[in-house]
Amino acid sequence: MNTFTRRHLAIAAATALTLGAVSAQAQAPIKIGFLGELSGPTAAVGQDQLDGFLLRLEQNGGKLGGVPIQLVKEDSQLKPDVANQAARKLIERDKVSVITGISFSNIMMATHKYITDNEVFLIGSNAGPSQIAGGQCSAYQFITSWQGDQAAEAIGQYATEKGYKRVFVLAPNYQAGKDIVTGFKRFYKGQLADELYTPLNQLDFSAELSQLAAAKPDAVFAFYPGGLGVAFAKQYAQAGLIKQVPLLTTFVVDALSLPAIGDTALGVVSGGFWAPDFPNEQSRRFVEAFEQKYKRVPSNYAAQSYDAALLLDSAIDKVKGKVSDKKAFMVALKQADFKSVRGDFRFGNNNFPIQGMHVMEVAKDGKGRLGLKTIATPFKSHQDAYASQCPLK
Incomplete structure (x- = not known):
């Protein structure tokens, strides 16, 4: 093998190694x-x-x-x-x-x-x-x-439009609970019968439901995500309140909780940015x-x-x-x-979505399954209430 051939083979090998390294990278x-x-x-x-x-x-x-x-x-x-x-x-x-x-x-x-x-x-x-x-x-x-307030803002507006005069409010005692109640109050123009915050790990709501029943509100607004929502909704129904006092929620009733809650959730109202329908x-x-x-x-x-x-x-x-x-x-x-x-x-400027916020009601879909049916859109292209405080442009 002559020098020219060896040199070209070396160059070819080096090129192959380089291309391989670039491809791997x-x-x-x-x-x-x-x-x-x-x-x-x-x-x-x-x-x-x-x-x-x-x-x-x-x-x-x-x-x-x-x-x-x-x-x-x-x-x-x-x-x-x-x-x-x-x-x-x-x-x-x-x-x-x-x-x-x-x-x-x-x-x-x-x-x-x-x-x-x-x-x-x-x-x-x-x-x-x-x-x-x-x-x-x-x-x-x-x-x-x-942003935590937004779904509740839609429900607050819905409650105002429905003419509810006194609403009893419940949420877990942590940041999201406080934000969501703040959002509800921002657009609800009636009075609060009461405003209760429960421990984040609390699954027994019997004391709160007794207090709620005694207050005799026109409606209840509750935020309890995941397993908390299942526990709250079941106990709300077991207390006989589901047929007496309309239950307005954010993230109590969804695809995760509805199979566990069952048909007693029919008619419960929820706010959010999306539903499967x-x-x-x-x-x-x-x-x-x-x-x-x-x-x-x-x-x-x-x-x-x-x-x-x-x-x-x-x-x-x-x-x-x-x-x-x-x-x-x-x-x-x-x-x-x-x-x-x-x-x-x-x-938006704060890197949170600007989006529609909707109101959904628990109903049965075409396959007989419990789900969320969109019934209203109080806000279109809705930006959260805190974006003006963010220095980003």
Whole structure:
């Protein structure tokens, strides 16, 4: 073999190695952390978030934006200290570029600053406390669910339009509970018969229901997510109140809780940004695919987490997988160039959605299953009340 041939073979080999290295680098998985409630009485919320995200990932062959994804799951156990440790593990040991999930507001408030201060992108798919929508907002947060007040604002407006003069209000004693009651009161123009906050882990509401019955309100407004909602709704019915006092809610009745509550939930009213009966094509495809895979109707928790995956799919594609270019990735996320299951979706200055807020009623679908039927849309393209306090533009 002459010198010329050897030289060209060496060049060819070096070129092949370089191209192989570039290809391997291009296909290196992006690490995404999922942090949510995956155990205890509220585990169904986190699990539905996880399942919604995994559905889109599976539809894309394990990729988002054409890049393989390594999903690292952590259970916050609804404990802020555990969530803090999990967030530190995800960032410091697992070296994730993105964290998604975060089911409850107390967990969001415990982890938000640490995550965003470390310039890790936080794609929140449930909790939306007022603080991070306002003065504590971050350019590294992108929330695909809702700000905590918004669904309750729709119910407050609905209660006003229905002419209810006195409403009895109940919620768990944590940030989301307070935000949701604040949202209800912002648009409800009548009087409160009472305003009660119960411990976040309380499952026995007999004392509160006795107090409620004695107050004789025109209606009740309650916020209890996950297993708390099942317990509250069952006890409300068992106390004989379901036929006496209209029950208005946010996140008490949904696809997670209705199978456990049963037919006594018929007629209960709820507020939210999405329901499985939405007519847009993206929503129909999502509901069909979710039911086929998981053999159950998706909740709003699954829908907003599916949207989180759609958002990431779009943004990662725009930056060609280079999420390390944080400024470019931030711009791509802000554009929200994807078709949401809710139809209308765009980010406000605080990186919370501007979206329609609806009122739904529990009814039976065409298959005889309990579900949510959309009956009103009090607000279209609705921005949260705290966006003006956020310094982002």
